Amino acid sequence: MFGKVLKLLNGHRTHNLLLINVRNLNAASQTHGAVSATPPPPTSEAERQEETSQTQSLQKSLHIAVIGVPNVGKSTFINNIINHRVCPTSAKVHTTRKSHSAICTTGQTQLVFHDTPGLVTQREIRKHNLEQSFKSSYRHAIQNADVIAVMHDASNSWTRKELHPTVLDTLKAYANLPSFLILNKIDVLKSKRVLLDLIKTLTNDTLTGKRSTKGVPVRNDVEQVEPAVDTRLRQRTTNWSHFHDVFLVSGLTGNGLDELQDYLQDLAKPRAWKYASDVHTDASPEALIVESVRARLLDYLPQEIPYNLKCELEYYSVEKNVIYTSVQVQCPTQRIERLICGESNGKLRQITERVTSDLVEMFGQAVSLTISTFATTGKKSN
Numbered sequence: 001m002f003g004k005v006l007k008l009l010n011g012h013r014t015h016n017l018l019l020i021n022v023r024n025l026n027a028a029s030q031t032h033g034a035v036s037a038t039p040p041p042p043t044s045e046a047e048r049q050e051e052t053s054q055t056q057s058l059q060k061s062l063h064i065a066v067i068g069v070p071n072v073g074k075s076t077f078i079n080n081i082i083n084h085r086v087c088p089t090s091a092k093v094h095t096t097r098k099s100h101s102a103i104c105t106t107g108q109t110q111l112v113f114h115d116t117p118g119l120v121t122q123r124e125i126r127k128h129n130l131e132q133s134f135k136s137s138y139r140h141a142i143q144n145a146d147v148i149a150v151m152h153d154a155s156n157s158w159t160r161k162e163l164h165p166t167v168l169d170t171l172k173a174y175a176n177l178p179s180f181l182i183l184n185k186i187d188v189l190k191s192k193r194v195l196l197d198l199i200k201t202l203t204n205d206t207l208t209g210k211r212s213t214k215g216v217p218v219r220n221d222v223e224q225v226e227p228a229v230d231t232r233l234r235q236r237t238t239n240w241s242h243f244h245d246v247f248l249v250s251g252l253t254g255n256g257l258d259e260l261q262d263y264l265q266d267l268a269k270p271r272a273w274k275y276a277s278d279v280h281t282d283a284s285p286e287a288l289i290v291e292s293v294r295a296r297l298l299d300y301l302p303q304e305i306p307y308n309l310k311c312e313l314e315y316y317s318v319e320k321n322v323i324y325t326s327v328q329v330q331c332p333t334q335r336i337e338r339l340i341c342g343e344s345n346g347k348l349r350q351i352t353e354r355v356t357s358d359l360v361e362m363f364g365q366a367v368s369l370t371i372s373t374f375a376t377t378g379k380k381s382n
């Protein structure tokens with residue numbers, strides 16, 4: 001099934017096409033990595049291999065695991081820093097349910113951001129009806145990362161003074177990896193003065209004295225994490241002394257993202273790219289469509305209701321550069337189905353229009369979307 005979809009997408013590729021499945025992209029990256037002046041075409045297989053290996057020897061890449069508690073703005077940040085919408089976002093927690101990669105290739109350097117589900121406790125898993133795999137999904141992302149980016153919401157006056165225990169546990173578990181802190185949502189702060197105190201508090205004052213302006217990193221001299229720290233002290237702590245840098249950004253407005261891009265480019269390691277240069281995500285189009293519907297249901301429906309809905313892809317096809325797709329939303333009761341549809345299906349129409357515009361932005365081509373609802377105790381409508 002997927003092979004067919006991929007073929008169709010490739011057949012209709014435009015410069016805006018964002019999505020390619022990456023199951024077998026190592027081979028593709030060898031050809032997409034070609035650079036600069038056009039050499040004469042290689043005449044033999046040996047010459048072709050030589051050219052490929054020369055191209056790869058110039059390539060650099062960096063894998064960044066972006067972690068943080070739900071709703072700190074991880075997905076919004078990733079979409080903006082790679083300059084493509086590939087991660088569905090919403091105003092509610094737990095929009096991202098599975099880790100996936102967002103890729104940005106500039107010149108010889110490929111940055112691969114691993115978007116992760118917000119770190120959760122067992123209690124939160126029960127409350128929001130989340131999959132058990134949710135809790136451990138981010139581990140896979142971190143295992144493939146060169147560096148950990150901890151995203152923290154600087155605008156939330158209730159939580160901003162402490163790193164969440166789940167974040168600290170992760171940093172301790174992967175203390176061998178370098179990490180940096182991103183203070184996000186600085187656009188919301190009326191006075192930026194609070195940020196210096198916040199940096200001191202969250203980093204245990206290991207980065208002060210080197211603060212620069214406008215979202216530029218604050219460098220840390222600590223190059224190595226000392227392994228032997230008293231375990232009891234660690235349990236009580238709410239900060240991390242081993243961040244290498246701090247960035248002040250607004251993932252929403254883009255403030256501070258250019259500096260962060262430059263910083264990550266500098267950290268990139270010489271090695272062959274994992275993805276072709278025109279790939280922006282490893283998620284399949286089908287998965288992105290379903291996740292986009294789910295994200296907007298979170299926005300449009302109150303409280304816990306959207307967490308109990310099940311979204312499934314009914315249909316997907318690309319014809320003459322138009323994506324035709326249909327998603328079914330399974331509702332636990334007819335009452336909830338009526339709530340989604342609204343009077344004369346007005347609300348469902350609104351949701352469908354909103355998701356359609358998200359998908360047009362995501363795929364860079366026309367999208368025809370149908371959302372149908374189905375109550376497990378009643379009949380189907382759309």
Ligand SMILES: Nc1nc2c(ncn2[C@@H]2O[C@H](COP(=O)(O)OP(=O)(O)OP(=O)(O)O)[C@@H](O)[C@H]2O)c(=O)[nH]1
Pocket residue numbers: 068069070071072073074075076077088089090091092093094095096097116117118184185186187188249250251252253
């Ligand atoms: N004001 C402001 N809002 C932001 C910023 N970044 C994200 N948001 C908002 O914060 C909410 C959550 O953003 P997401 O990107 O979905 O957050 P997330 O961390 O990926 O959320 P989970 O999927 O729950 O882990 C959305 O309503 C965003 O518009 C920012 O820099 N400034």
